[in-house]
Amino acid sequence: AQSVSQHNHHVILSEAASLELGCNYSYGGTVNLFWYVQYPGQHLQLLLKYFSGDPLVKGIKGFEAEFIKSKFSFNLRKPSVQWSDTAEYFCAVSWLTGGGNKLTFGTGTQLKVEL
Amino acid sequence: DAGVIQSPRHEVTEMGQEVTLRCKPISGHNSLFWYRQTMMRGLELLIYFNNNVPIDDSGMPEDRFSAKMPNASFSTLKIQPSEPRDSAVYFCATSRDRVVEAFFGQGTRLTVV
Numbered sequence: 642a643q644s645v646s647q648h649n650h651h652v653i654l655s656e657a658a659s660l661e662l663g664c665n666y667s668y669g670g671t672v673n674l675f676w677y678v679q680y681p682g683q684h685l686q687l688l689l690k691y692f693s694g695d696p697l698v699k700g701i702k703g704f705e706a707e708f709i710k711s712k713f714s715f716n717l718r719k720p721s722v723q724w725s726d727t728a729e730y731f732c733a734v735s736w737l738t739g740g741g742n743k744l745t746f747g748t749g750t751q752l753k754v755e756l
Numbered sequence: 757d758a759g760v761i762q763s764p765r766h767e768v769t770e771m772g773q774e775v776t777l778r779c780k781p782i783s784g785h786n787s788l789f790w791y792r793q794t795m796m797r798g799l800e801l802l803i804y805f806n807n808n809v810p811i812d813d814s815g816m817p818e819d820r821f822s823a824k825m826p827n828a829s830f831s832t833l834k835i836q837p838s839e840p841r842d843s844a845v846y847f848c849a850t851s852r853d854r855v856v857e858a859f860f861g862q863g864t865r866l867t868v869v
Contacts, residue, residue, distance in 0.1 A: 673856050684847060684860040685799075731799065735856035743812060744789065744851070744858050748798045 643667050645734050647747035654722050654754050662717040662750050664732030674715040675733040675744070676706055685731060691715065702726070727754045758782075760861035762848050768867045774836040777864045779848030780829060789858060790823055790833050791847040799847075805831065806853065838868045 646665045654660060666672065674691040689700025696708040706717045715732060732747040761780040769775055781788050789804040803813040805825045813823070820839070825831040835842055845865050849858040 675857065684862050685849075686860070687857060690857055733858075743801075743804060744849075744856050745801070746791075746799050 643734070643736050643745060645732055645745050645747040647730075647732050647750050649750045650748070651751045652753070654752070656724055656754055656756055657721045658754075660717070660719040660722050660726075660752070662730055662732075662752070664715045664717065664747060666713050666715070666732075666734040666745075668713060671737045673735040673737065674706070674708060675735075676700065676704070676715075676717050677731040677733060677746075679729045679731065679749075681728070688717070688730075722752075722754050724754050724756055726752060728752060760848055760850050760859050762846075762861035762864050764864060765862060766865045766867075768869065769838055771839055771868055772837045773868075774834065775838045775842075775866060775868075777833040777846050777848075777866070779831045779833075779850075779861060781831070781848075781850035782859055783829075784852060785850035785859075786828060786853045787851045787856070787858075788825060788831050789849040789851075790831070791849065792844045793847060793863075794844045802833070835866075838866075840868045843867050 644667045648663045676688040677685040678688050679685045688704050689698050691698045691708050699705045704719050706715055708715050729749045729751050731749045733744050735744045763778045786807050790802040792800045802815045803823045808825045823833045845863045847860050847863045849860045851858040
């Protein structure tokens with residue numbers, strides 16, 4: 642079965658530290674890739690997405706992600722985190738198989754940014 | 757655009773009662789997903805529809821759960837009878853066909869006592 646792995650379940654950083662969250666997916670052909678963020682008590686919101694083209698994708702709030710096809714990875718990065726980035730981050734993958742869309746989420750990474 | 761609309765936002769019910777959660781997708785979106793989120797299990801896909809047809813319901817935990825999408829503007833997730841372990845936040849998300857950027861509703865927080 643197709644799967645999405647996020648290796649870091651909990652990350653604690655100080656403000657201004659750099660962030661990198663890992664995401665790997667199982668092989669399965671052409672994929673669309675996403676990162677979502679869920680702030681405490683809120684719903685999931687799209688941070689950025691990759692469909693094709695430049696593998697370095699820039700999203701909102703200074704986040705970026707790099708698609709490395711050979712590694713089946715789509716890691717999320719931010720050079721300098723802020724306290725307001727405290728949230729849960731989900732990587733998601735959609736395999737473009739027949740039968741319609743099926744967005745598969747990783748288990749999420751809880752990020753806490755300390756002042 | 758009003759986004760994905762879910763109702764109710766909060767539901768508290770007694771064990772054994774029937775619960776119905778509702779979702780109105782974004783106009784023009786023809787893929788609809790129901791997710792359940794708990795601390796223990798994280799975000800789980802329960803079922804998804806494409807063009808009102810259930811495509812994959814393998815995530816539905818048991819027969820007590822059922823989902824329908826009678827038309828492009830409305831979907832329901834029903835739990836009957838409800839149990840305390842069903843307590844969770846249930847999210848509905850929708851996307852345009854083949855452009856799988858999904859938009860989430862605000863969720864329904866269900867508490868079964």
